[in-house]
Amino acid sequence: MKASYKCLQIINGDLALVKNHRSKITLSKLIAIGCRILKIVKLVMCEFYSDCLLHKFRDRLHLCFTNMDSFFAGYLIGWTHHISN
Numbered sequence: 349m350k351a352s353y354k355c356l357q358i359i360n361g362d363l364a365l366v367k368n369h370r371s372k373i374t375l376s377k378l379i380a381i382g383c384r385i386l387k388i389v390k391l392v393m394c395e396f397y398s399d400c401l402l403h404k405f406r407d408r409l410h411l412c413f414t415n416m417d418s419f420f421a422g423y424l425i426g427w428t429h430h431i432s433n
Contacts, residue, residue, distance in 0.1 A: 352368040352369045352370075352371055353366065353368060353369075354367045354368055354369050355367045390414075393418075393419060397411065397419065397421070401421065405423060408423055409421055409422070409423050410422045410423075
């Protein structure tokens with residue numbers, strides 16, 4: 349890491365003012381970082397669905413679809429759904 353010290357001004361015996369150069373940060377792995385964040389978010393959402401929602405609502409809650417950062421669940425209240433051929 350490069351030093352970014354530019355100048356120093358002593359205000360009094362207890363206080364000094366230090367001025368730094370602007371640091372330039374290069375983020376070369378943005379796509380990899382973004383993908384990792386989405387994976388972590390999806391894991392947290394799946395854990396919440398299975399540990400909290402399914403635990404509370406059991407077989408009345410159905411996961412309808414998921415997206416990259418969201419999911420939609422349906423909750424059955426007093427009716428059953430039958431699929432006929």
